[in-house]
Amino acid sequence: MLTSNEVPRIHPKIAIDYIKCTTPFDCRKCAQVCTPSVYNYESAKMERGKETDKKEPGAWKVWAKWPDKCYGCMDCVKVCPVNAISIKIPKEVKS
Ligand code: SF4
Numbered sequence: 001m002l003t004s005n006e007v008p009r010i011h012p013k014i015a016i017d018y019i020k021c022t023t024p025f026d027c028r029k030c031a032q033v034c035t036p037s038v039y040n041y042e043s044a045k046m047e048r049g050k051e052t053d054k055k056e057p058g059a060w061k062v063w064a065k066w067p068d069k070c071y072g073c074m075d076c077v078k079v080c081p082v083n084a085i086s087i088k089i090p091k092e093v094k095s
């Protein structure tokens, strides 16, 4: 685990298991806990002239839109009630 003072300028790989996270708007915990606002939501189902139902399973996805802002605190992983988030931080390449 890293602190914000030890931020590596590398891009963590953040994956969400959408089998486990089906209605992110009912939860939002990852987005709420993430200080640098890495996460965003997107509709996975577009229907012309219709607003996508936030309660419909699979209709919306939370995803790491700005992974370069992640400093690897792992708070989102810890707070996710269904263990849907996995984060891999690449080893720093020494020059
Ligand atoms: S580990 Fe999670 S909560 Fe922490 S900065 Fe990265 S995306 Fe945000």
Ligand code: SF4
Pocket (backbone or CB within 6 Å): 016, 020, 021, 022, 023, 024, 025, 027, 028, 029, 030, 031, 062, 079, 080, 081, 082, 083, 084, 085
């Ligand atoms: S914390 Fe987990 S279940 Fe909740 S919205 Fe984020 S990924 Fe989905």
